Amino acid sequence: MFKVADTPLDGKVPGGPIAQKWDKHKDNLKLVSPTNKRKYDVIVVGTGLAGGAAAASLGELGYNVKAFCFQDSPRRAHSIAAQGGINAAKNYPNDGDSIWRLFADTVKGGDWRAREGNVYRLAQLSANIIDQCVAQGVPFAREYGGLLGNRTFGGSLVSRTFYAKGQTGQQLLLGAYSSLMRQVGLGKVKMFPRREMVDLIVVDGVARGIVVRDMVTGKFETHTAHAVVLATGGYGNVFYLSTNAKGCNVTAAWRAHRRGAFFGNPCYTQIHPTCIPVSGDYQSKLTLMSESLRNDGRVWVPKKNGDHRSPEQIPEDERDYYLERRYPTYGNMVARDVASRAAKLECDQGRGVGESGLSVYLDFQKAIERDGEPAIRARYGNLFHMYEKITAENPYKVPMRIYPAVHYTMGGLWVDYNLQSSVPGLFVLGEANFSDHGANRLGASALMQGLADGYFIIPYTIGDHLAKNSSKLTKIGDDHPAVKQALADAEGRVRSILKINGSQSVDSIHRQLGTIMWDKCGMARNAAGLKQAQQEIRALRDVFWKDVRVLGSGDVLNQNLEQAGRVADFLEFAELMVIDALHREESCGGHFREEHQTDDNEAKRDDDKFSYAAAWQFTNVGDEPILNKEPLSFENVPFMTRSYK
């Protein structure tokens, strides 16, 4: 199924005590002088929190930045949809928080499968992020004294989450976007919207550019630079239905993988516990209800199997608040993977509610009685409004119905401590990389990571690469063979998709892929199912290349063609995801192998065999990939069985 590389992979985490690693490392990184910075071109792909922040910060430093996004404006990136909040170890509430605790919570939340050095740095930088965003004019929630407010998120016993109503991601993204647009106005960043990256240009083993398709004219363009930064988000849409935006895709990351960048831990996917359940087979996406709702909402199912009474008719003593019962310490605020599996278990055992039996209640009645409806409206008004729009039910009166859905992908392109991939000169930030969340991400940590990578890490580490390789990074022209080859490949691919003219729509093939992945590589996985999934993915890939129907031409705006390219890449990527899930013979975080669980259905890790990051190396489509192992050691937060009880 795969080959294993002979030598272990080095994450290049600097030595020394954990609390000093980053500061020491920064002092050792090479610098590029202010006058030389303007001689360097940097490409940033993706303009979400990570990409937007990176493009802005690199522009501020004086680099010539070209920023790309597939949306019509950089402000649309899907970071905008993050609702609940962003963590920071500010300890403003005086409740015992610290950098150390945020670090330890995150390592534990990730089920001891993240790199300690990265996680500590993330916790350290978290405070700077809040400062930066407030200075940009991000209107975080405040108390009457004018100081910042906090709330609690899952997997933590302190209140360290900063928020802007239920629109934190929107406000943070608009902050990064405003900084980015300022640099556009100043001429340091050139913005290329409605461009989709379709290939990476690698010259002598170093990333030197990208191929993009102008989605309005259909023309392919090549852009060369001294370094390339990918911040292109996660691959949750491999499941078809997810909380991701419709446009989210794996193409940029997968194309980079095909050009040599290792893919880290693709099987680590996060299933978020509180999403609005599926309502019909036309469903195009799933909508998240923020984790912050679990601060005031209580999760329950009827105690009796198949109890079809409406929720208000079920008396208190016939309800099972199963999270509060099973996890008294954390209650409704257990980590996401734990809450999701618990919901699945209740539904699988026949206590699920709603027409399909595939949902559980999230009930605000107690909180409304305690704090009054206006207080709940002030905290979650926009979320309740959204819920009512979608379901036509009023959550102030009737409990919400929720079910887990694919939300975030911890896996991504493998990067070292400098956020550099296995292709020198290619840096990967935010959800697109694999680095900080291990096997499960805690709530309010994605925003933190994206902004830490973009504002505070890449500005330092990219300079080191440029300064060390300045003599080798000579100018690459459009006539360079590697540039011409990448362009020809991209053009050929579009031609071959348009030529098929089969009978099945792109969307219908994508839905079939989603069903395979959700059923066999979703919340629970087992060896037999995964092996079958691999066969089914291969068969479906053949169907795509023989029988997909994409109409129109490549010379105009053609959304169907865009989608076809993305689905083609998902069909290659999905197989790697399944191989990774199959090879990891343990349960950890979001990766739950049914063969490896405790008597009370908790995940059972195998630290002796699997305490490593799996970094997969591409060989060829359908051929065995090569597994590179980066050993993970935990000197500061020693291995424990994760427990929220």
Next chain:
Amino acid sequence: MAGRGMNLTLKIWRQTSPSAKGEFQTYRLSNVSPDMSFLEMLDVLNEQLIQQGEEPVAFDHDCREGICGMCSLMINGQAHGPDRETTTCQLHMRRFKDGDTIVIEPWRARAFPVLRDLVVDRSAFDRIISVGGFVSINAGNAQDANCLPVPKQNQEKAMDAAACIGCGACVASCKNASASLFVSAKVSQLALLPQGQPEAARRVVKMVAQMDKEGFGSCTNTYECEAACPAGISVSNIARMNREYLKATFLSEEGV
């Protein structure tokens, strides 16, 4: 869902390229579930068109949860359709009746040229932001976030203004195609916060000038923008922008 399906007639604007002459095409769609979102209804139409060998209708969309601002559409003459404070992606078919005819058009404004079918170019908004919709703070310069208290009511008003999703419904619904609501939301957000003060005068003058340059019309206080805004942005922001503009042009010592 059986039996609840609706039969609809859709009149949709089709235009193959920015320079092509567009026209309405009529399509029939049967068995539409009332629980579908408006965009899912268009997905179903597109699947049907692909099966018939016709090119699907192009429309902008992304998050489908009402926040990214990518979706648009004039639905029966109303930006984002009939529901208040609701984007097209959050509009559900239960709002329509069996047998309805629905007219679907792109945003229409000189500053938003049509690219194809229902897709328009809204990059003018980005250019307006790029001349002043920011606080000039480089990464790494910020002081501790709690050094500067902000009165809760100002923060809340700033948040209400900052909730703008940049979709362009205000422009599309305005008889003058004015972008005043969009521009004023950003001006207000930053005018209400201490962080925005040092550049307040420059900001409002430059953003208003860019708005005019892009070809947006003037505000004549019709307030259609507020009625159409899916993010509930209030026209009181336009009043605040006008005050800021007056302050900047008469009182500012910057000579802007």
